[in-house]
Amino acid sequence: MNKSNLNYERRRGRHVFSALIFCSLFLFSPPIAASLSAHGKELAGGEDKDAGSSVTFRVVAEQSQDPLIGAVVHCEGVANPSVTDIDGRCVVNFRRATERVKVTVSYIGYKTMTKVVVIPADRTVTLQLKDDSKLLDNVTVTAQKRHTSVLQQSSAISQEALEKGGATSLAKLLETVPGVSSISTGNTIAKPVIQGMHSSRILLMNNGVRLESQSWGADHAPELDYTGSSMVEVVKGAECIRYGFGAMGGVVLLNDAPLPYDNKKIKVSGNVNMGYDTNARGFSGSGSVETGYRKFGLRLHGMYTKGGDYHTADYVLNNTGYNTVSLSALAGWQGRKLTATLFTSIYYQRSGIYYASKISDLSQLIKRFEYGRPDPETVKPFSYEIKPPFQQSQHVTLKGELKWNISQNHQLDFTLSFQENLRQEFENRKKAQWSWIPVQDLMLKTYKFDVLWHAKWKLWKMTTDAGLSNTYQTNFNYPGTKQPAFVPNFAALSMGGYFLHKAEFGRLQCALGMRYDFRVLSVNGYSSLSNYTYYDDFKLYSNFTMSFATHYQFSDKWDARANIGWSWRPPDINELYAIGLQDGSYWVVGNKNLASERGYKLVLGTKYRNTWFSIEPSFFFQRINSYIYDHIGTGKDRFHNHPSGKYPKFIYDQDDVKLYGGDIEATVKPVQGLTFVGKGEWMFARNITHDDWLPFMPSDRYGLSATYDLPLTKDHKYRSSLSLSGIYVTKQTRFDPDKDLVPDSPPAYFLLNGTAEFRIGLPQKRELKFMVVGENILNALYKEYTDRFRYYAHERGANFSLRTLFKF
Numbered sequence: 001m002n003k004s005n006l007n008y009e010r011r012r013g014r015h016v017f018s019a020l021i022f023c024s025l026f027l028f029s030p031p032i033a034a035s036l037s038a039h040g041k042e043l044a045g046g047e048d049k050d051a052g053s054s055v056t057f058r059v060v061a062e063q064s065q066d067p068l069i070g071a072v073v074h075c076e077g078v079a080n081p082s083v084t085d086i087d088g089r090c091v092v093n094f095r096r097a098t099e100r101v102k103v104t105v106s107y108i109g110y111k112t113m114t115k116v117v118v119i120p121a122d123r124t125v126t127l128q129l130k131d132d133s134k135l136l137d138n139v140t141v142t143a144q145k146r147h148t149s150v151l152q153q154s155s156a157i158s159q160e161a162l163e164k165g166g167a168t169s170l171a172k173l174l175e176t177v178p179g180v181s182s183i184s185t186g187n188t189i190a191k192p193v194i195q196g197m198h199s200s201r202i203l204l205m206n207n208g209v210r211l212e213s214q215s216w217g218a219d220h221a222p223e224l225d226y227t228g229s230s231m232v233e234v235v236k237g238a239e240c241i242r243y244g245f246g247a248m249g250g251v252v253l254l255n256d257a258p259l260p261y262d263n264k265k266i267k268v269s270g271n272v273n274m275g276y277d278t279n280a281r282g283f284s285g286s287g288s289v290e291t292g293y294r295k296f297g298l299r300l301h302g303m304y305t306k307g308g309d310y311h312t313a314d315y316v317l318n319n320t321g322y323n324t325v326s327l328s329a330l331a332g333w334q335g336r337k338l339t340a341t342l343f344t345s346i347y348y349q350r351s352g353i354y355y356a357s358k359i360s361d362l363s364q365l366i367k368r369f370e371y372g373r374p375d376p377e378t379v380k381p382f383s384y385e386i387k388p389p390f391q392q393s394q395h396v397t398l399k400g401e402l403k404w405n406i407s408q409n410h411q412l413d414f415t416l417s418f419q420e421n422l423r424q425e426f427e428n429r430k431k432a433q434w435s436w437i438p439v440q441d442l443m444l445k446t447y448k449f450d451v452l453w454h455a456k457w458k459l460w461k462m463t464t465d466a467g468l469s470n471t472y473q474t475n476f477n478y479p480g481t482k483q484p485a486f487v488p489n490f491a492a493l494s495m496g497g498y499f500l501h502k503a504e505f506g507r508l509q510c511a512l513g514m515r516y517d518f519r520v521l522s523v524n525g526y527s528s529l530s531n532y533t534y535y536d537d538f539k540l541y542s543n544f545t546m547s548f549a550t551h552y553q554f555s556d557k558w559d560a561r562a563n564i565g566w567s568w569r570p571p572d573i574n575e576l577y578a579i580g581l582q583d584g585s586y587w588v589v590g591n592k593n594l595a596s597e598r599g600y601k602l603v604l605g606t607k608y609r610n611t612w613f614s615i616e617p618s619f620f621f622q623r624i625n626s627y628i629y630d631h632i633g634t635g636k637d638r639f640h641n642h643p644s645g646k647y648p649k650f651i652y653d654q655d656d657v658k659l660y661g662g663d664i665e666a667t668v669k670p671v672q673g674l675t676f677v678g679k680g681e682w683m684f685a686r687n688i689t690h691d692d693w694l695p696f697m698p699s700d701r702y703g704l705s706a707t708y709d710l711p712l713t714k715d716h717k718y719r720s721s722l723s724l725s726g727i728y729v730t731k732q733t734r735f736d737p738d739k740d741l742v743p744d745s746p747p748a749y750f751l752l753n754g755t756a757e758f759r760i761g762l763p764q765k766r767e768l769k770f771m772v773v774g775e776n777i778l779n780a781l782y783k784e785y786t787d788r789f790r791y792y793a794h795e796r797g798a799n800f801s802l803r804t805l806f807k808f
Contacts, residue, residue, distance in 0.1 A: 033543070034371070053097055059088045059105055061267050063718035071129070076102040080611070083556045086507060090556070105129060135404050139572050151502070151511050151561060152239075153603045153618055155179075155665075157232040159694050164755060164773050166305070166801050167276040168286040170226050174252065177234045178663035179618070181698040183786040189221045189351060189391075193786065194236055195620055196659045196685050196697050197249020200572050203239070206254045207343050210243065212473065213421040214444040223347050223421065224393035225326035227273070227286040228301035230257035236620065238565030238601040240511035241498055242471055247569045248597065249626070259290070259297025259341070261334045266293045271807045276359045278773075279799035280321070281742045282307030299330045308384035309352075313781035313797040315379055319352040321386045339403040347395040352386040353585075354793060355428060361730075362639060362646045369791045370639070388426040396420045413452040420445050425486075428580060430643045439581070440486045441478040446471065450644040466499040474601040477525075486575045486580040488525025488535075497641040500547075507623070509550045518542035519570050525577060537577075541570035541596050560606035569597045575628050575652045585789065588630065591652040612669045619662040627657040631695055631739055648741055648791075655689035659697075673710055679703040683791035684734060692736045696786050699732035699745075717761040720774070724754045732785040741791055749782035751775075769805040774798070 053333040055190040059071040067088025074081040075092050082090040094101075099119050106112040110129035117125050155177045165173050171182035171190035183198050184190035184718055191198050204211040204223050213223055226232060235251040243251055270289035277284070283306050288297035303326040309322050320448055328345035368375075406412060421689035447601070452467040471494040471498040477485035498515035521539040547565035553559070571594040578590040605618035630650040640649045661683030668676045680702045685694035705725030712718035754774045785791040 030593075032254055037407075038257040043509075053095065054093045055083070055098075055101070055119055055125060056089055056091050057084070057103070057105075058124065058126045058523065059080075059084050059090075059107070060126065060128055061110070061519060062130050065128075068110070068129060071105055071107040073127075074104045074668060085556050086504075086553050091220060103127070117382075122373055129710075135302050144324040150559075151551045153561060153563060153605045155234050155236075155237045158232075159230050162226060162229060162232065163769075163805055164803065165227065166273075166277065166282075166773075166803060170222055170224070170232075170252075173226065174232070175233060178665045179236055179620075179681050180234055181681075181701070181786065182784075183696065183698075184784070184789070189353075191222065192234075192249035192252060194234065194252075195622070195661065196694075197622075200246050203243050203247045203251045204254070204346075205243065205251060206397070206403065207256055207399065208415065209343075209397055209417050209419070211421075212448075212450070212471075213393070213395060213444060219355045221349070221351070223349065223393050224254065225286075225301075225303045225328070225345070225347055226254055227303045227326075228256065228288055228328055229254040231255050236618070237549075237563040237603045238547065238567040238622075240545045240565060240567040241500055241515045242465075242560070243569070244494070244496055245517050245519070245543070245545075246569050248569055248599065248601065248622075256299065256330060259299060259330065259332045259334075260292030261295060261332070263292040266291055268635060269808060271805060273803065273805045275542045275771075275801050275803035277307065277799055277801045279796055280307035281384075282322075291422050295334050295336070297330075297332045301328045302326065303372045306384070309382050310796050311382075312794040313776075313779045314794070316382055317354050317374070317793050318378075318380050319355045319385075319390070320383050320389055322350065324349045325384070331460040337405050339405075341399075343397070343399040343401075345395075345397045348393070350390060353391065354391040354760060354789065355387070355389060360458045362685070364641070365646050370731050372742070372791065373793055388428050391423070391425050393424070394422040409456040411454045413450075413454070415448075415452075417448045418446070434482060437482060439481055439483055441481050442472065442475060442485070442487070443474045443478070446473045452681075461504040463502045464499065465501075467497070469496045469498075469590070470494070484526040484579070486578055486582075488523045488577050490521060490523040490573055492522075493520045507553045509551045513545075513547045515545050516542070517568075518543070521573075523573070523577060526577070527577075532642075538591065539570075539576075541569040543598065544598060557610050558608045560604075562604050564602045566598075566600045568599075571596065571628055572718070578652070579640065581647065585647065585792070587642070587647045587649045589649060589651045591654075591784050594628055594652065594654055594766060595626045597624050597626050597628060597654075599627075613665070613667070614665040617662065617664040621658070621660040622773070623656075623658045625656050626654045627694075628652060628654045629694065632741060653662065655687050657685065657687050657689075657694055659683060659685045659694075661736075672707055675707045675709075677703075677707075692739075693734045695735060695739055695790075697732075697734070698786055699734075700730040701727060703727040715761075717791040719761075721757045721759075722755070724752070727751050727753070729784075735785075743783050746790060748782035749780055750778075751780060751782075752777045764808075766808040767805075769807075771801075771803040771805065772802040773803065777799070 045766065057073050059068045060066060061068060069084060069086055069088060071084040071088065072081050072092050073084065078092055078094065082092050083092045100116055101119065102116045104112065104114045105127050107129055108450045110131055113127060119125065156178065157173065161176065169190045171192045174180045174192045175182055179195050182190045192202060194202055204222050204224065211222060211224055233253040235253065237250065239247040239251045244751055268289060268291045270287065272287040274285045286303040288299060288301040289606050305322065305324040308316050308321045309316050311317065325348045326345065330341065330343045332339065332341040343510050397419050398419065399415065402414045404412045421444040423440065423442050425440040426435060427439045429435045433521060447724065448471045450467060450469045452465060455464045473492040476492045477489055494517065496515055496517035498513060500511060500513035502509065502511040519541045524536045527533045545566050545568055547563065549563040551561040552559060574590060575594055575806050576590050576592050578588045580588060582588050599622060601620060601622040603618060603620045605616065607616040608614065630652050633649045633651050637649060640647050649801045664680035666678045682700040683697065685697040687694050703725060705723060707721060707723035709719065709721040712720055728750045731748040735741045735745055754777055757769060757773045759767060776796065781794055781796055787795065
């Protein structure tokens with residue numbers, strides 16, 4: 001995305017409540033809408049009553065001339081700084097008339113400007129800021145330009161938070177965002193949950209490529225590396241218009257910083273991040289190096305993690321080690337009209353699965369569920385060794401992108417990508433020598449081609465995005481596993497077309513989108529484990545979706561937004577045909593008669609901020625017809641007999657459901673350097689068909705954190721910071737005990753986390769940072785309701801991560 005488009009995405013519109021009225025004016029009465037737009041500009045840029053003592057400043061980007069919203073303008077002699085509005089304007093009032101003034105302007109991603117300006121007769125001064133993806137107030141950072149629009153209800157995780165992650169899973173890292181939790185199977189397998197939605201209802205976009213892998217419920221972690229990203233963003237609305245079917249709950253965007261083009265001489269920069277985790281005795285390291293020369297840019301990144309058995313507050317869980325390797329490269333060429341990039345990555349992971357769920361006697365299995373922890377006699381000493389059961393996967397991505405700036409207002413983007421996902425799963429078999437033969441051995445290939453036309457129009461600052469998307473997938477099961485595949489061989493073709501149109505009317509911004517998709521699925525496999533019954537099936541799904549969004553800027557300090565999206569999702573291959581053991585802990589049965597999910601999601605949000613305080617509440621309501629979920633059976637169907645033991649049986653079904661709730665985040669900065677952040681989230685998930693609660697939905701959670709940033713020297717060469725955060729998760733009472741393996745949910749719990757940092761500024765814009773990151777510092781013994789392994793064991797105990805980061 002070029003700088004002009006990024007700046008344009010930052011523009012603010014205004015008034016959620018008047019959205020329908022204003023958009024009706026947009027569609028049916030252009031003269032009135034144009035008048036309103038002009039009136040909005042009067043309000044934004046109008047002069048003070050005392051024309052001689054006020055000056056209007058307009059801040060724009062030097063290259064694109066787009067207005068910069070939220071730029072901070074500080075004039076000498078004026079106590080409080082001003083912030084630019086939707087048109088990049090702000091009015092500064094002086095005590096007396098002045099002819100020249102010293103002004104300082106700062107904006108994230110641009111060089112800070114300080115200059116003395118002469119006030120012209122019309123009392124309006126235009127200031128142009130230069131782009132700077134490297135230098136912000138003499139501190140070297142990576143550019144963090146938001147890829148989401150102001151119309152979207154989104155939150156971002158900063159690069160500083162990503163640097164502390166180390167071996168932490170992406171799902172656990174995203175829990176810092178209000179409205180986001182995780183669903184997991186043990187400690188090493190976790191997926192993000194956005195307002196109750198997870199797995200294939202959440203899209204993961206890695207550098208513009210939709211992650212395609214065997215997304216089988218909560219039992220497979222995302223195969224991607226976030227340590228090389230400059231920013232991770234979470235979009236909470238239904239975004240099926242832009243990204244295609246499946247984004248019913250939201251989207252997680254992992255984006256790299258722009259490549260360093262336009263350097264007159266070759267310059268190398270990068271970072272190295274090394275760490276050690278006390279829990280699981282884990283090692284982790286990542287590093288990036290980038291360079292650019294004239295029109296060329298290059299970035300290389302690598303990551304490695306290794307850990308052994310993790311421990312809870314009371315005991316060790318054996319066979320829970322992990323090993324991950326990731327390598328990626330991004331190369332690009334930027335000309336006057338064309339920009340071409342090539343991205344490639346490989347990701348390998350092996351994750352052990354706690355093995356103590358192998359129980360052959362049903363009464364002993366039920367007692368184990370009630371006991372909820374391992375038999376002390378089965379616990380062995382710590383080890384890095386990973387034995388069956390375990391999973392290992394390898395994910396390869398190759399993406400080529402070409403951006404063609406046809407003119408100043410029109411651009412074409414062509415994207416071609418290929419993904420190959422290899423997955424093997426190993427279980428403890430009756431014959432020990434067979435345990436090292438994978439029970440599942442699959443290869444999924446995905447070919448994708450997208451084309452996007454982006455246009456800008458002068459009238460009402462309109463933009464139009466129109467695109468076509470084509471995806472072809474094949475899944476192949478390698479023979480020799482000595483049992484039928486968990487999912488069948490299949491080939492799938494998906495095609496879609498969409499448009500998204502935006503317009504601004506003064507303080508109001510609106511967007512309307514429509515999309516049509518269809519998916520063809522051809523499968524063949526075996527439906528029985530006993531007699532190997534062969535089947536050959538064909539499925540066709542299609543649907544029309546749309547979305548409407550508004551954003552209104554009441555003032556420089558207060559704005560609001562509303563978004564409603566109609567979305568859909570065809571059943572996953574596992575939901576239709578899966579049959580077999582998952583993660584050595586439960587048996588899964590698919591349902592080939594499942595229909596597509598269809599529904600809508602409404603998200604309302606507002607934000608107020610000033611120099612020391614901000615608050616952002618949001619609310620959502622989601623209705624889904626034919627919602628697909630797995631639940632335990634009844635009576636004798638509740639458990640499955642297998643040669644290796646007895647297992648609970650989960651069967652896929654679908655009903656009409658509704659989900660509603662909200663979240664809130666408040667930030668207070670009482671004094672310089674000290675920041676308090678409070679968060680809360682809650683949701684309700686009802687099965688409308690049976691008038692009861694949906695299973696495995698996250699319970700309410702509340703958090704409070706405090707951060708103190710202290711410069712140790714006047715030149716800020718040495719800095720330190722200390723932060724503490726607490727999270728309280730309530731007991732889940734909104735569930736049906738008759739539809740669970742145990743009659744009660746885990747009790748509420750409290751976790752205390754903390755971070756201490758010490759930074760040293762080095763010559764030539766280098767930096768050295770030492771970090772101590774503590775998780776569950778109080779070593780609480782707890783269980784998470786959404787963890788499928790809570791029937792067997794507790795969550796991870798205290799962990800302290802020692803990290804060293806060097807930027808050069």
